[in-house]
Amino acid sequence: MIARLAAVAVAATVALGALCGPAAAAEGVAATDAWARAGAPAAKAGAAFLTLTNQGAAADRLVAAESPVADKTELHTHLMDNGVMKMRPVDAIELPPGSPVMLKPGGLHVMFLGLKQPLTEGARFPVTLVFEKAGRLTVDVTVQGAAAMGPGGMGAGAMGQGHMNPGHMNPGHMNPGHMGQGGMMNQAPAGTPQKQ
Numbered sequence: 067m068i069a070r071l072a073a074v075a076v077a078a079t080v081a082l083g084a085l086c087g088p089a090a091a092a093e094g095v096a097a098t099d100a101w102a103r104a105g106a107p108a109a110k111a112g113a114a115f116l117t118l119t120n121q122g123a124a125a126d127r128l129v130a131a132e133s134p135v136a137d138k139t140e141l142h143t144h145l146m147d148n149g150v151m152k153m154r155p156v157d158a159i160e161l162p163p164g165s166p167v168m169l170k171p172g173g174l175h176v177m178f179l180g181l182k183q184p185l186t187e188g189a190r191f192p193v194t195l196v197f198e199k200a201g202r203l204t205v206d207v208t209v210q211g212a213a214a215m216g217p218g219g220m221g222a223g224a225m226g227q228g229h230m231n232p233g234h235m236n237p238g239h240m241n242p243g244h245m246g247q248g249g250m251m252n253q254a255p256a257g258t259p260q261k262q
């Protein structure tokens with residue numbers, strides 16, 4: 067076990083250097099900054115977001131997610147369809163070695179259908195991620211405010227001008243032809259400072 071872990075230690079150290087906050091790791095995949103957006107008390111659907119970093123040498127895939135908060139938990143993405151942003155289930159989320167994949171509002175997300183309880187700000191709940199190679203990993207999801215954009219103060223310039231960060235996109239499932247010009251990200255909250 068120790069020897070086996072040592073084999074990935076170098077890659078893991080490099081990958082972790084760029085991350086902050088509490089991390090959970092299955093063998094080879096780290097999950098950080100898991101959060102969800104608070105929903106209305108009657109809401110039947112919700113979503114969670116997080117960053118996945120494949121620290122192994124080989125590609126892996128997130129193939130499923132499970133959570134006790136909902137009847138059904140799916141992997142979704144957003145696609146532009148005739149100028150309308152729509153959600154669509156995906157079979158898997160590709161995790162190339164060494165490059166973080168960000169699940170975030172307007173993009174890939176973990177979808178909850180048939181919520182058994184409202185997602186109230188400050189609450190925490192578990193989500194179990196199932197990776198093709200790395201196995202199962204349970205992360206703690208923290209519910210943030212209804213207008214939250216995620217950890218790290220996304221409103222303070224991190225949103226930029228609505229550009230999608232190509233490094234975080236998933237070529238295996240995100241069809242650039244459907245992505246428009248980053249239109250999905252133009253929903254940045256009004257009043258967000260946009261420095262030139």
Ligand SMILES: [Cu+2]
Pocket residue numbers: 113142143153154175176177
């Ligand atoms: Cu969805």
